[in-house]
Amino acid sequence: MARPKDADPEQTRATILDAAEDEFADRGFHGTRMVAIAKRAGVTHGLLHYYFDSKDRLYEQVVGRLFGRHRDLFERLTCGGNSLTPRDLVLESFDLFWAHPNQVRIMLWEMASGDDRVERSMKAFYDAMAIALSTLTADTPRTSEPGRDPRDVYVSILGALVVYFFRDPAIKQLFGANRFSDEDRKRRRAHMAALLDLLL
Amino acid sequence: MARPKDADPEQTRATILDAAEDEFADRGFHGTRMVAIAKRAGVTHGLLHYYFDSKDRLYEQVVGRLFGRHRDLFERLTCGGNSLTPRDLVLESFDLFWAHPNQVRIMLWEMASGDDRVERSMKAFYDAMAIALSTLTADTPRTSEPGRDPRDVYVSILGALVVYFFRDPAIKQLFGANRFSDEDRKRRRAHMAALLDLLL
DNA sequence: TCTGTTACTAACAGGCTTGTGAATAATCTA
DNA sequence: TAGATTATTCACAAGCCTGTTAGTAACAGA
Structure with missing residues (x-):
């Protein structure tokens, strides 16, 4: 019909x-x-x-919608001249990822492929990360200590941030059935905050 | 001809x-x-x-060869009744990933898909991680502090370990042309070691 | 009420991809 | 030296996937 x-x-x-x-x-x-x-x-x-x-266009729309949410978040965080601290970036991104896990998963596919099919859409996210990184570089006194290159710190935090959302069987098994429960969210978020305290 | x-x-x-x-x-x-x-x-x-x-069989062979190397490494590390410490697991895996970056990249595709096409091949790696995790759980006194659940620590380290090898444009840009140089390897490895000191 | 537009389906065309099978040339064996 | 075996190519079959096109029902406006 x-x-x-x-x-x-x-x-x-x-x-x-x-x-x-x-x-x-x-x-x-x-x-x-x-x-x-x-x-x-x-x-x-x-x-x-x-x-x-076309399939390509549809994919662009999907990605655009997901990363548009992220861009809006960053704009909100930096409105009124507020600077985007690494801590904000990470914890707010965590919340956003939790609300829209598909975003991390699509990011993951893109990170795997490494081509820039959606580079334009992800640009806002990358730009925000770059801003946070510059803050990190400026604010972190331990820069010159061995193993403390801010780029490494930044990449490690990024890894810790996204890896939790992967659908990997091992991770799945680790957290069991109540994964992605609210209790789970609180625990993981607290861990991310603790990690930031240690590293920043 | x-x-x-x-x-x-x-x-x-x-x-x-x-x-x-x-x-x-x-x-x-x-x-x-x-x-x-x-x-x-x-x-x-x-x-x-x-x-x-078939294509499937070929893929299995590829994955089998890569993860076979990892399994051999674990066997070597644990031979003679040595226990596999988390530190060993991470740093040795880092070296192996550096020598065979395709392994991480294929792992990444698998983690993205989440299906268990190659579960059998990756089982050795997962098992080793499980062993390391149990060590971690037993040896880490800070288990009950907030944000210190050993599972979270473990997942974050895993994330930090693999994320560096992703072909993501942002990461690529961050480390520039001399990425994957020997100097780069030393720096990143030192960072991983420092991260382990902080978290374990 | 008539006509045009919009949302939607069904069927199909064309191209791409995997996999097969026959043919072929170099080497091994008797 | 003849016959069997092995590594390899070429051409093709069959199915799958995307994208197109013609058709159709509901609704809107005149």
Whole structure:
């Protein structure tokens, strides 16, 4: 049938975006099939092209939506001339990742591929990291101690920040069934804060 | 032409495995094409099937070879009843990753996908991590302090350990052209050691 | 009520990718 | 030296995936 009574293009569009986000996060760009997205969204795959033209465009939209949230967060944090401290960056990002785990997972696929398909979308995130890094370099007195290069500190924190969200079986097993529970969130967040205290 | 004078099946097999390893590390399982591997190895793609049957089998072989090296390392470290300390695990793994960066990159693809296609191959690595974790849990007195759950410590170290090898543009930019130089290796290794001192 | 537009499906075309099979040349063995 | 074996290529089959196109039902405006 075509055009059911309650047809709402914006709703359909969002449903497709959601389905695409899940599929891309699960299987990466090359691993996802347009028909799989369509099936998840409950439509035929022709409709994906009707709304989003091509697979590449759809992916861009998905990534853009995810990283747009991050960009908004950074703008909020730095509005009124506030400087973005590394601590803010990390803990706020943690909260955002928790709310939108697909973002980390798509980041992970991108970090694995290393090509700059979505470089423009992730630019805001990278820029924010660069700002935080410069703060880090300026504020950290232990810069010249061995093993204390701020770049290394920064990369390690980044690793600790994102790795928790990976779907790796070993990590999954480690935290068991109540992973991603609220209690879990509190514990991991406290750990990240403690890590920042140690390293910054 | 068929069968050139210097034909050496073991050599050809290794060449194909090397090419496949590079391609899979670059583009992940779904992103790599058999013909691309063949081209890289300087053979036709029919030959890949002659040696390795299917794409899946070839991938298994690649992963098996990489993680086999890791398993050998662990066996060496624990031979003669030595216990595998977390410190050993991390620093030795660092050296191994440095020698075989494709391993981390393929691990990354696997961690992204989260499915257990290669679970059997990675089992040795996971088991070693589990052993190290139990040591960590037993030896670390600060277990009950907030933010000091040994599982979190362990996951953060894992993140810091692998993230450096990612091909992410931001990280690439951070360390510039002399990344993966010997000087770079020393600095990062020292950082990992310092991180272990702080966290363990 | 008629006509045009919009959201949507079904079917298909074309290209790409994996895998197969026949052919071939170099080497090994009898 | 003849026949078997092995390593390799070439060409092709079959299926899969993306993207296109024609058609259709509901609704909107005149």
